[in-house]
Structures are given as C-alpha cells and as structure tokens.
Amino acid sequence: xxxxxxxxxxxxxxxxxxxxxxxxxxxxxxxxxxxxxxxxxxxxxxxxxxxxxxxxxxxxxxxxxxxxxxxxxxxxxxxxxxxxxxxxxxxxxxxxxxxxxxxxxxxxxxxxxxxxxxxxxxxxxxxxxxxxxxxxxxxxxxxxxxxxxxxxxxxxxxxxxxxxxxxxxxxxxxxxxxxxxxxxxxxxxxxxxxxxxxxxxxxxxxxxxxxxxxxxxxxxxxxxxxxxxxxxxxxxxxxxxxxxxxxxxxxxxxxxxxxxxxxxxxxxxxxxxxxxxxxxxxxxxxxxxxxxxxxxxxxxxxxxxxxxxxxxxxxxxxxxxxxxxxxxxxxxxxxxxxxxxxxxxxxxxxxxxxxxxxxxxxxxxxxxxxxxxxxxxxxxxxxxxxxxxxxxxxxxxxxxxxxxxxxxxxxxxxxxxxxxxxxxxxxxxxxxxxxxxxxxxxxxxxxxxxxxxxxxxxxxxxxxxxxxxxxxxxxxxxxxxxx
Amino acid sequence: xxxxxxxxxxxxxxxxxxxxxxxxxxxxxxxxxxxxxxxxxxxxxxxxxxxxxxxxxxxxxxxxxxxxxxxxxxxxxxxxxxxxxxxxxxxxxxxxxxxxxxxxxxxxxxxxxxxxxxxxxxxxxxxxxxxxxxxxxxxxxxxxxxxxxxxxxxxxxxxxxxxxxxxxxxxxxxxxxxxxxxxxxxxxxxxxxxxxxxxxxxxxxxxxxxxxxxxxxxxxxxxxxxxxxxxxxxxxxxxxxxxxxxxxxxxxxxxxxxxxxxxxxxxxxxxxxxxxxxxxxxxxxxxxxxxxxxxxxxxxxxxxxxxxxxxxxxxxxxxxxxxxxxxxxxxxxxxxxxxxxxxxxxxxxxxx
Numbered sequence: 001x002x003x004x005x006x007x008x009x010x011x012x013x014x015x016x017x018x019x020x021x022x023x024x025x026x027x028x029x030x031x032x033x034x035x036x037x038x039x040x041x042x043x044x045x046x047x048x049x050x051x052x053x054x055x056x057x058x059x060x061x062x063x064x065x066x067x068x069x070x071x072x073x074x075x076x077x078x079x080x081x082x083x084x085x086x087x088x089x090x091x092x093x094x095x096x097x098x099x100x101x102x103x104x105x106x107x108x109x110x111x112x113x114x115x116x117x118x119x120x121x122x123x124x125x126x127x128x129x130x131x132x133x134x135x136x137x138x139x140x141x142x143x144x145x146x147x148x149x150x151x152x153x154x155x156x157x158x159x160x161x162x163x164x165x166x167x168x169x170x171x172x173x174x175x176x177x178x179x180x181x182x183x184x185x186x187x188x189x190x191x192x193x194x195x196x197x198x199x200x201x202x203x204x205x206x207x208x209x210x211x212x213x214x215x216x217x218x219x220x221x222x223x224x225x226x227x228x229x230x231x232x233x234x235x236x237x238x239x240x241x242x243x244x245x246x247x248x249x250x251x252x253x254x255x256x257x258x259x260x261x262x263x264x265x266x267x268x269x270x271x272x273x274x275x276x277x278x279x280x281x282x283x284x285x286x287x288x289x290x291x292x293x294x295x296x297x298x299x300x301x302x303x304x305x306x307x308x309x310x311x312x313x314x315x316x317x318x319x320x321x322x323x324x325x326x327x328x329x330x331x332x333x334x335x336x337x338x339x340x341x342x343x344x345x346x347x348x349x350x351x352x353x354x355x356x357x358x359x360x361x362x363x364x365x366x367x368x369x370x371x372x373x374x375x376x377x378x379x380x381x382x383x384x385x386x387x388x389x390x391x392x393x394x395x396x397x398x399x400x401x402x403x404x405x406x407x408x409x410x411x412x413x414x415x416x417x418x419x420x421x422x423x424x425x426x427x428x429x430x431x432x433x434x435x436x437x438x439x440x441x442x443x444x445x446x447x448x449x450x451x452x453x454x455x456x457x458x459x460x461x462x463x464x465x466x467x468x469x470x471x472x473x474x475x476x477x478x479x480x481x482x483x
Numbered sequence: 484x485x486x487x488x489x490x491x492x493x494x495x496x497x498x499x500x501x502x503x504x505x506x507x508x509x510x511x512x513x514x515x516x517x518x519x520x521x522x523x524x525x526x527x528x529x530x531x532x533x534x535x536x537x538x539x540x541x542x543x544x545x546x547x548x549x550x551x552x553x554x555x556x557x558x559x560x561x562x563x564x565x566x567x568x569x570x571x572x573x574x575x576x577x578x579x580x581x582x583x584x585x586x587x588x589x590x591x592x593x594x595x596x597x598x599x600x601x602x603x604x605x606x607x608x609x610x611x612x613x614x615x616x617x618x619x620x621x622x623x624x625x626x627x628x629x630x631x632x633x634x635x636x637x638x639x640x641x642x643x644x645x646x647x648x649x650x651x652x653x654x655x656x657x658x659x660x661x662x663x664x665x666x667x668x669x670x671x672x673x674x675x676x677x678x679x680x681x682x683x684x685x686x687x688x689x690x691x692x693x694x695x696x697x698x699x700x701x702x703x704x705x706x707x708x709x710x711x712x713x714x715x716x717x718x719x720x721x722x723x724x725x726x727x728x729x730x731x732x733x734x735x736x737x738x739x740x741x742x743x744x745x746x747x748x749x750x751x752x753x754x755x756x757x758x759x760x761x762x763x764x765x766x767x768x769x770x771x772x773x774x775x776x777x778x779x780x781x782x783x784x785x786x787x788x789x790x791x792x793x794x795x796x797x798x799x800x801x802x803x804x805x806x807x808x809x810x811x812x813x814x815x816x817x818x819x820x821x822x823x824x825x826x827x828x829x830x831x832x833x834x835x
Contacts, residue, residue, distance in 0.1 A: 300742075304590060307742045413602065415590045419746040420606040423621065423753050427606075430620035431613045444623035445492050 001088055006036055006106035012089050013038065023096065028054075031072070032063030034106035038092065043099040045118020053101050053114055066107035073103060073112045082115025097172070121146060127228035127250075129393055134270045139228045144174050144247035150230040151178060151237075151245070159183070160237065167196055168204035175210075178233075178243035185240065188435050192242045192255055207249040214244075214255050215434055220398050223434025225257030232266055256434035258441055260454045262394050263287070268457050276457035283391055284455070290389035290399045294331050295406030295418055297381045301327045303414030319375040328411030330374050334382040335404055337364075342386075342400075486614045490687040493680065494694035496622030497673040499629065500758050501699040503578070503751035504670035505706065507585040507723050509806065510799070512666065517719065519655040519663070520707045526660075527667035528700045531674060534819040535692050538678040541823040547686025549678040549826060550769035563825055564770025567675065568763055570818045572788055573805060574672035575759040579603065579792025580802065582752035588723055589745045596796045603753060604789040610757035611764070611785050612778075615683050618761065622754045629747050632729075633702070636744075637709065639732035644712040665812040675818040676762040683765075760785040 003009050010025060017023050022041040029035065037053060056077050064072070074085060082100075086092050087110055092102050099117030124146065127139030140147045148162055163177045175196065179189050195213055204210060207226060215224045225241075227233050228250055236254040237243050244253040263283040268276040300308050301316065308316065323330060341360035345353040365383075368374045389399040402425065409417035432439035442450025452458040542549055550563065583591075583599050591599055610618045654660055673695060681688035709728055710718045721727050729744035764781035772780050795802035808814065 304742060413598075415742055415746060416586060416599070416602060416749065419749040420602045420753070422746070423606050423750045424609050426621040426624055426750075427610045427613050427617045430624070431617035438620065440620055440624070443627075444620040445489050446495075446623055446627075 002086075002092070002104070002109045002111060004107055004109045006034055006104055009089070009092075009104055009111075010036060010038075013092055016089060016093060028057070030057040031060040031069045033066045033069045035069070036104045036106075038096050038102045038104065039116070040096050040099065043097070043119055044101060044116045048116040048118055049101055052116055053103065057103070066105050070105055070108045070110060070112075073105075074110075084113050086111045086113050094172070098174075117145075119143075122250075124150065130227060130229050130232065130266075132229075132265065132267045135266055136229070136231050138230055140230060140233075140245070140250040140252055142248050142250055144176060144245055147230070147245045147250075147252065148176050151234060151243075154230060154234045155180075155237070165196065167199045167210070168201055170202040171204050173204040174247040175204075176245040178237055178245065180237050180240070183238065183240040184242060188255070189242055191435050192244070196244070204246065205248060207244070207246045207251045207253050210244065210246060211253060214253065216432060218428070218432045220401065221259070221429060221432055221439060223256050223432055223437070223439050225254045225261065225394075226251040227254065228252075229266065235266075256437040256439075258437070259429065259439050260441075260443060262392050264453075269460075273457050273459050277455065280455055280457070286388035286391040287395065287399070290385050290392075291402040292406055292418070292422075293385040293388075294335060294381050294403060295408075295410030296415075297378070297410075298327050298331050298407055299410030299414045299418055302411055316375075316377050319377050322372050323375045324373070326411075327378065328407070330378045331382065331407050331411060332404075334374060334378060335407060338382060338386050339400055339404075486616055486683055487685070488616050488619045488683050490684040490691045491694065492619045492623050493677070493684040494691045494698070495626040496619045496754060496758060497677060497691070497695040498698040498702070499622050499626045499751050500676075500755035501671060501673050501695065502629070502702050503748060503755050504581070504672075505703060506725060506748045506751070507581055507588065508721075509581060509584055510722075512806075512810070517655055517711060517716075518650055518652050519660065520711070521704060522653045523660065523663045523667050524700060524703045524707060526664045527671075528696050530664060530668045531671045531696060532692075534668070534671075534815065535674055535696075537823040538674065538819055539689055539692070541826055542678050542681055542686070542688050545682075545826075547681030547684065547688050548765065548769070549675075549681075549822065550766060559825065559828070560770045563822055564766050567679075567766050567770075567818060567822060568784075570672075570675060570814045571759050571763050571766070572784070572791065573809065573814060575756055575785075575788030576791035576795055577802075577806070577809065578672075578752060578755045578759065579789055580795045582749065582756075583792065583796055585723060585726070585748055585752070586745065589726055590742065596793055600789045600793045600796075603749075603756070604786060606753050607756050607760065607785045607789065608782055610753065611760045611781050615680060615758075615761050618754065618757045621750075622758075625747065625750050625754060629751070632743060632747060633705065636729055636732045637705070640709055640713055640728065643731060644709070645715070646712060648712050648715045662810075666810045669809050669812040669815050671815065672759065674815065675822075676758050678819075679762040679765045680758065756785065756788065760788065 003012070014023065014025070022043075024039050024041050026037040026039075027034070028037065035057070039049065057073075060069070060072065084095075086095055086102060092104070092111055092113075095102050095113035099115070099119065100113040101116045102111050102113045104111045121143040122141045124138050124141055126137045130139075138150060140150065144164075152160065152162065159180045159182060161179050161181055164174055165177065166172050166174055177189075177193060177196070192214060196210070199210065199213055201209060201213075211222065211224050211226070215222050225236065227236075230252075233243055233252050233254065241254045241256065244255070246253070263280055268280065271279075301320065305313055305317075320327060325333070337360075341356060344356045344360075348356060365379060369376045369379055385403060389396060389403070392399070406418060406421060409421040413420075430438070430440050430444060438445060441447065442454055453463065457463075538549065549567075550560070579600065582603065583596055586599060587594075587596070610621070674692075677688060677691060677695070681691060684691055706725055706728070710721070710724050713728060713731060714721065718724060725748075726741055726744055729741040760781050763784045764777050767780040767784075768777035771777075
C-alpha cells in the first residue's frame with residue numbers, strides 16, 4: 001500500500017526501479033499541497049501531459065486540503081479519458097511503465113494514473129509480406145492500440161469483442177484477444193484464453209513467441225495463422241476464429257488456421273470467381289512443383305528414364321553427359337546454393353540483396369552451366385521449383401525443407417522413395433489439429449459446404465446468402481485437448 | 484474408442500484399400516477377364532453383403548465394435564482374438580506381397596525386396612503410430628487423387644475403346660464361376676476390418692459398408708470395362724491390369740502417366756496395411772492387451788506382417804498353400820460366420 005508521506009513513497013518507488021534513469025519525478029504544488037508527478041521518459045506525450053495534467057493542476061485556485069485535492073483529481077477534474085486510482089507501489093510502477101502519468105499527493109495514500117501515452121511509432125503502411133492488387137493498403141504496425149483501431153474501424157459492431165491482457169512476467173506485454181460474439185465457439189475462446197493466461201514465458205517480444213503455445217506440436221506445419229493485414233484478420237474473425245494482437249508485433253495471429261488457407265488471398269474475392277479458381281489452381285500446382293519437381297526429376301533421371309518421353313530423354317542425356325557429378329549431387333548442390341542465396345538476400349539490406357540476387361542468379365548460374373559443372377536442365381528444374389515456392393509465401397520454410405527431403409528420397413530411392421515420403425508427409429499433415437479443428441479440412445475430412453471457398457470460390461451472390469461455415473462440421477473439440 | 488473418425492471417411496479409406504487388391508494378380512491367381520468378369524464382380528459384392536449381415540447384426544448391438552461385448556471373457560476372448568488376428572496377419576502379409584509384386588513389376592525392377600519392405604514398413608509404422616484418424620484422412624486424399632486419375636485415364640482411353648469387344652454373355656464358363664466369385668470375395672478383407680474399426684466411425688457400420696461396397700464395385704466395374712474394351716482378349720493375360728491401362732493412355736502433355744499410377748497404388752497398399760494393423764490394435768485392446776500395450780502390439784503386428792510378406796516373397800512355396808485356403812474364401816467366411824455368433828455367446832456369458 002502507498003504511504004501517506006510523499007517522500008517515503010518516492011524513495012520506495014525509486015528503490016524498486018533501481019534508480020532507473022528513465023523514471024521522471026517532478027515535484028510541484030497544487031492547491032497549496034505538495035504533489036509529485038511520475039512518468040517514464042519516452043513513454044508519454046509531452047503536449048498531452050502539459051494539457052491534461054500540469055495545466056488543470058496549476059489552475060486550482062486557493063489552498064485545499066490534500067483529501068479535497070485528491071477528490072478533485074479523482075472526480076471533478078476531467079484530466080483524461082483513461083484515468084484510474086492506484087493504491088500500491090507496484091500499481092504505480094506498472095502504470096508509469098505503461099505510459100501513464102501518476103500523480104501522488106502528500107498526505108494521501110492513493111495516487112491517480114492519467115493516460116498520457118505517446119511514443120514514436122511506425123506509420124501505418126502497406127504490408128511487406130502480404131501484398132495485394134486491389135483493396136486496402138493498410139498493414140498492422142507495432143503499436144497495439146493502433147492495431148486495435150485498425151480492426152475496430154472495419155467492424156463497427158458490438159459483435160466484435162476486444163479484450164486486453166498482459167503476458168510475460170518480465171516484459172508485461174499487452175495483448176488483445178479478438179473474437180466475434182455469436183460466431184466464435186466459446187469453448188475455443190476459453191481454450192485460447194486459458195493457454196495465454198498460463199503462458200510460461202517471461203519475455204514476449206514477438207507474436208512468434210506465443211504461437212507455439214497455441215498450436216499442436218508438429219515438426220513442419222502450424223495450425224496458427226499470422227497476418228499483417230487488418231482486412232484478412234477481420235475476415236478470419238468473421239469466420240469464427242480467435243484473433244490475437246500482440247503489442248510490439250506487426251503480425252496478428254488467428255486460431256485455427258487450415259492448410260487450404262495458404263492458397264487463398266484477399267484478391268481472390270475481388271476478382272471473378274473463374275479467375276479466382278484458376279489462380280488457386282495455379283497456387284496448388286506451384287506448391288507441388290516447388291516441393292516435388294527436383295525430386296521427381298532426379299528420380300526419373302536416376303531410376304526411371306523410361307518414363308521420360310524419348311526426345312526429351314535424349315536432350316537430358318546429352319546435357320548430363322557433359323557434367324562430372326551425378327544427377328543427385330548436382331541437384332543437392334544447386335538447391336543448397338539457392339538456399340544460401342535466398343538467406344543472403346533476406347538478411348542483407350535491400351539494395352545489396354538485389355546485387356546478391358543478380359550475382360548469384362545470373363552470373364553464377366550461367367557460369368556453372370557453361371563451365372560444365374551442372375547441366376542446364378537441372379538448373380532449370382531447380383529454378384522453376386524455387387520460383388514456384390515464392391507463390392505461397394506463408395509456406396516458404398516448409399517448402400525449402402520438403403524439397404530438400406524429396407530430392408534425397410527421389411535421388412536415392414526413385415519414385416518408390418518419393419511415394420513413401422509423400423505418404424508419410426500426408427499422414428503427418430492429416431494428423432495435425434488445432435483445438436480440435438483438422439488442419440486439412442475441408443479437403444479431408446471432406447465437406448461439400450467448405451468446398452465452395454477452397455479450390456473454387458463461389459460467386460458473392462452465393463457466398464452472401466449464408467453465413468460463413470469454414471470450420472463447419474469440424475467444430476472444435478476443445479475439451480479433448482484441454483483435458 | 485479413443486480415436487474417432489467419420490463414417491464417410493472410413494468408407495473412402497476402405498474403398499481405396501479394396502481397390503488396391505485389384506492392382507496386381509499374384510502368380511497363382513487365375514482370372515478370366517471378359518464379360519464374365521463383370522458377373523464375378525457383381526456376385527462377389529452380393530456375397531460380401533450377405534457375409535456382412537451377421538457382422539452387422541452383432542456390431543449393431545456393440546456400438547460398431549465386433550469385440551465390444553466380449554472384452555474380459557478370458558479363454559473365449561483369447562480364442563476369438565487369436566483367430567481374428569491370424570486372419571488379419573494373413574491379409575496384411577498378402578497385401579505386402581501383392582504390393583511388392585506390383586512394384587517389382589513396375590518401378591522397383593530387380594531391387595532387393597528388403598529395401599521395399601523396409602520402406603513400406605517405415606511408412607506403415609508411422610501411420611499406425613499416428614492412429615486411425617490421420618490414416619483415414621490420408622486415405623480420403625488418396626481416394627480423391629485416385630478418382631481424378633481414373634477420370635484422366637478414362638478420358639485418355641476413349642479413342643482406344645472398342646465397344647465391339649463387349650458381347651452379351653454374362654457367364655462364359657459356368658464351371659469356373661463359383662471359384663472365381665469366391666476368390667474375388669476373399670479379397671474383401673475390409674469386411675472384418677470394418678467390423679472392428681466401425682466403432683471409430685460412430686458405429687454406423689451399415690452405412691459405411693454400403694458406401695464402401697458401392698464405390699468399390701463401381702470402380703472395379705469401370706476398370707473391367709476399360710480393360711475389356713481396350714485390350715480385348717489380351718486382358719486375360721495381364722498381371723497388372725490397371726498399370727497396363729495407364730501405360731496405354733497417352734496423354735499429350737504428361738505423355739507417360741503410369742509413374743503416377745504406381746505412386747497411387749503404393750500409397751493405397753500402405754493404407755490397406757495400416758487399416759489392418761489398426762484393426763489388430765482394436766482387437767488386441769479388447770482381447771489381449773490394455774492401454775499403451777495395445778499400441779505397441781499394433782506396431783509389432785505391423786512389423787511382423789511386413790516380415791511375413793518378405794518371407795513369402797523369398798519362399799513363395801510357403802505362401803501357395805495359404806493362398807489356396809484364402810482363395811476358397813474360408814478365412815473370410817470364418818471371420819464373418821464363426822466369430823459373430825461366438826461374440827454373442829461371450830456377451831451372454833459376461834452378462835450372466
């Protein structure tokens with residue numbers, strides 16, 4: 001509890017804060033009483049503090065008792081929308097670190113926290129990873145409250161519930177759980193909230209820290225989605241998912257995520273259904289090309305040349321005859337080389353990254369073929385697979401790993417190795433569930449209702465007739481996992 | 484039942500499993516392709532439906548589980564479980580052998596059979612470890628791919644179809660018809676598997692059977708139609724009838740699509756093996772083992788069945804007598820006719 005003596009309180013708070021340099025303590029007088037305003041440097045807006053705190057306090061006429069001053073601050077004076085009493089040193093510190101100004105009065109054991117938050121944030125801009133052709137250019141930023149406003153602006157209905165809480169015993173990161181009343185399964189909401197409340201982390205810096213605690217364990221895929229787009233996020237909430245926005249991260253999470261959603265983009269809904277179907281078909285094809293093509297090529301070249309049409313086989317044989325390495329070795333070298341280039345391009349500044357891409361892709365690619373180290377068909381195969389992988393940006397990492405695995409399986413064991421590998425992958429993906437919702441729905445278990453917006457996209461006249469039922473009969477069986 | 488799935492999904496998995504039995508004809512299997520083949524298929528499914536009746540009435544009372552009522556009945560339970568497990572073990576070993584025969588005739592060439600069984604075994608153990616739900620879901624995807632592939636093959640074969648090869652004679656050789664019908668019926672090991680795994684699909688065994696039997700029968704009839712109209716009399720000498728069809732289908736873009744065909748059949752083989760092993764897990768859980776030990780028993784069963792397939796591959800003389808017994812449909816009839824009444828007796832004893 002706070003002491004009535006102001007000096008003791010300040011000494012106590014300074015001791016807990018270990019005399020931290022960013023703790024600002026401003027002594028003053030208001031209504032003839034000694035007061036102290038505490039805030040955290042860089043967390044508050046100076047203009048708001050001057051207008052909402054200092055000016056009203058300095059305008060109090062005459063002398064009043066400390067109790068009367070406290071009553072004025074707590075009731076009569078309108079200092080800010082976000083205002084709350086604090087009664088303990090911990091509450092004072094928590095409020096100060098969250099960007100509040102705390103007013104302490106000598107002779108009163110209660111302080112008042114006034115919301116005057118203001119810190120530098122990145123402006124709302126186009127998302128880096130989830131770009132679209134038509135539609136909003138707004139993306140989430142790092143500040144939680146800006147992100148909450150981006151969501152609220154799109155759903156001006158009491159159905160949308162935003163509930164904030166803090167996670168991380170040290171970082172005290174503020175998060176917001178978003179759901180839509182009447183659409184979200186309550187068991188699912190409770191399960192997600194429980195998991196977040198039980199989060200064992202002390203430091204939460206990014207949404208990726210929280211993600212593993214919401215998904216079922218799987219070595220490759222995740223049943224939790226992440227998006228930078230408020231419009232995508234809102235559409236997921238509308239479909240009955242739970243959304244989680246985390247302060248400090250421009251990626252909002254939603255639970256559960258289905259495998260088929262990796263192939264659905266927001267642009268699909270503003271184009272004609274036939275084009276949406278075509279482009280989704282291309283995305284599915286690109287995914288399978290990205291993971292299987294090099295493995296398939298090495299399998300055919302090593303073990304099953306009879307499956308390759310004769311004219312093509314002659315060309316391939318002529319190209320491979322000039323290279324010193326086996327088909328498998330060539331493929332592994334090229335794939336590793338591509339991954340190195342990709343990693344270098346990702347981490348370097350963008351202008352240098354472009355240079356790396358040019359040097360790696362054109363110069364080295366051309367030279368390895370002309371030097372006779374790698375056959376041109378192999379280079380083409382790996383390049384096509386790599387470009388195909390970029391189409392599904394959310395699965396980039398999985399594609400890289402799977403492609404490498406299938407190259408080894410195809411190169412060492414032929415189509416038989418690819419088949420058994422594909423089966424194991426299929427069973428593994430089918431085993432993944434998030435809070436009881438199968439990752440592979442609505443493909444398997446198959447649902448006709450779900451198929452109207454999976455590979456095909458029904459017309460808006462059709463889609464608008466009924467409420468979305470993406471989770472459909474695969475309604476969460478949360479109790480089974482929470483038991 | 485700790486691992487649940489849907490009735491439609493289980494039906495699709497059983498259909499994939501059943502269709503795999505047509506992938507290859509083992510050396511001693513005798514088939515007369517032609518118009519009589521259509522009759523054989525229809526009659527075999529009619530006989531399968533009759534055999535299913537007793538299983539259906541028993542499992543209807545026990546929530547779709549054949550051994551649901553007899554668990555904990557000591558000697559009787561052990562006897563029934565052992566009898567049933569033997570049948571499952573044979574079915575699994577025969578499936579492994581058929582898969583090896585198929586792949587060695589197509590993509591696996593003269594590679595040592597140990598490699599084949601090692602790979603199949605690894606994928607099988609993974610599926611059994613994951614349980615019925617992922618296995619059945621994987622089977623649904625395989626069924627979808629298979630349907631798509633059948634469509635492509637059928638469309639590609641249209642120019643090669645000669646309807647004059649069909650003739651109005653449903654029975655060419657009345658003497659061989661009963662033996663052929665029994666042999667075809669004996670391939671339905673899915674019947675006992677359904678009787679055990681049906682509980683996982685909410686006990687809707689009747690609906691599951693109807694769906695699986697209808698789909699399997701139609702696909703087999705379609706395959707026979709294609710085989711007969713494309714190959715004519717040649718079809719009677721084909722060991723790998725569907726592979727021959729896909730090899731014949733010349734798609735302009737893909738050109739050779741029989742590689743995809745092989746991939747689908749191998750996946751179907753693993754699904755069949757996994758379903759049989761999971762059926763053993765349920766049998767073991769009811770008759771021999773409790774808790775985790777049933778899971779371990781299922782893994783051991785899967786490994787043993789693959790080992791037995793390897794033994795049959797290396798020593799075909801060991802397999803021939805067992806195959807003759809199976810071709811007469813005796814093991815299936817035993818599983819469908821002897822075991823159901825005994826489970827009812829066991830149930831009465833338990834209640835008394």
